[in-house]
Amino acid sequence: MAELPGIVITGASGRMGQMLVHTVMASDAARLVACVERTGHPWVGRDVGACMGGGDIGVLVTDDPLEAFARAQAVIDFTVPAATVEFAALAAQARAVHVIGTTGLEAEHLGRIAAASRHAVIVRAGNMSLGVNLLVQLTRKVAAALDADWDIEVVEAHHRMKVDAPSGTALMLGEAAAEGRGVVLDDVADRGRDGITGARGRGRIGFAAIRGGDVVGEHDVIFAADGERIVLRHLATDRAIFARGALKAALWGQGQKPGEYDMLDVLGL
Numbered sequence: 001m002a003e004l005p006g007i008v009i010t011g012a013s014g015r016m017g018q019m020l021v022h023t024v025m026a027s028d029a030a031r032l033v034a035c036v037e038r039t040g041h042p043w044v045g046r047d048v049g050a051c052m053g054g055g056d057i058g059v060l061v062t063d064d065p066l067e068a069f070a071r072a073q074a075v076i077d078f079t080v081p082a083a084t085v086e087f088a089a090l091a092a093q094a095r096a097v098h099v100i101g102t103t104g105l106e107a108e109h110l111g112r113i114a115a116a117s118r119h120a121v122i123v124r125a126g127n128m129s130l131g132v133n134l135l136v137q138l139t140r141k142v143a144a145a146l147d148a149d150w151d152i153e154v155v156e157a158h159h160r161m162k163v164d165a166p167s168g169t170a171l172m173l174g175e176a177a178a179e180g181r182g183v184v185l186d187d188v189a190d191r192g193r194d195g196i197t198g199a200r201g202r203g204r205i206g207f208a209a210i211r212g213g214d215v216v217g218e219h220d221v222i223f224a225a226d227g228e229r230i231v232l233r234h235l236a237t238d239r240a241i242f243a244r245g246a247l248k249a250a251l252w253g254q255g256q257k258p259g260e261y262d263m264l265d266v267l268g269l
């Protein structure tokens with residue numbers, strides 16, 4: 001019988017990394033072959049099961065990504081932008097599918113990821129959950145149905161440790177709203193208001209970010225007109241939804257042609 005696809009998890013000690021270790025270990029469709037952490041991290045050189053407070057599971061944490069990727073069919077990566085662009089080049093070299101959940105990526109990072117995707121399959125999404133990707137499609141449809149009398153605002157809330165704003169999900173929703181309306185998000189985005197801002201501009205898409213406590217992730221897309229409002233909402237209460245989506249993407253990516261894909265491709269939405 002053929003071996004199950006081997007998975008490497010980068011950033012294994014992180015909030016998402018640990019959730020991914022549990023998810024892959026519990027799966028009967030994939031096997032965990034290695035975990036990667038940054039050089040100097042106390043988990044490097046140790047068994048990941050023991051690091052997470054259980055018994056050994058025979059999977060080591062390494063700070064040598066290329067050696068780990070060369071033993072795998074997919075890399076699931078929820079880390080930081082600087083690491084993710086390095087991993088994109090290394091995963092392409094190892095011909096492993098690279099699933100990118102990292103957010104806060106800027107134009108320079110996106111360019112390097114696009115370059116790597118000429119040689120490898122990359123699946124990238126600011127949110128890997130089924131619910132949010134459905135919400136993306138709904139947002140595009142609602143925005144296409146309404147004119148600019150309806151002001152669009154994206155409001156998101158996350159835990160106190162989140163380092164980027166607006167969230168990757170909020171930007172996906174903003175992109176979908178802009179596409180539905182037939183405009184370019186960068187031309188109409190209001191990403192942070194403070195002081196005497198003046199009245200809201202017609203056709204703008206606004207973003208607001210709340211940070212506090214242990215909020216896993218909450219997103220509202222508000223369509224506000226005179227006398228009525230539509231609110232599309234997604235509430236995440238468990239990071240398992242992101243990990244399940246990422247593993248699905250890693251398996252879906254096997255055998256696909258090189259290129260950059262997103263969760264709408266994976267989920268067929």
Ligand SMILES: NC(=O)c1ccc[n+]([C@@H]2O[C@H](COP(=O)([O-])OP(=O)(O)OC[C@H]3O[C@@H](n4cnc5c(N)ncnc54)[C@H](O)[C@@H]3O)[C@@H](O)[C@H]2O)c1
Nearest residue numbers: 011014015016037038078079083101102103126127128242
């Ligand atoms: N796309 C999604 O569905 C989704 C869902 C949740 C989180 N995220 C994103 O995933 C990222 C991580 O989130 P988190 O809450 O797990 O953060 P976290 O800070 O808990 O974990 C990040 C991990 O990356 C590790 N890391 C940093 N540099 C590294 C390197 N060079 N090599 C290896 N590991 C390295 C850190 O040591 C840490 O363990 C964020 O960008 C977040 O927005 C995306």
Ligand SMILES: O=C(O)C1=N[C@H](C(=O)O)CCC1
Nearest residue numbers: 103126127162167168169217
């Ligand atoms: O916890 C985080 O960080 C999350 N990041 C993603 C985002 O930026 O949208 C997805 C939700 C959780």
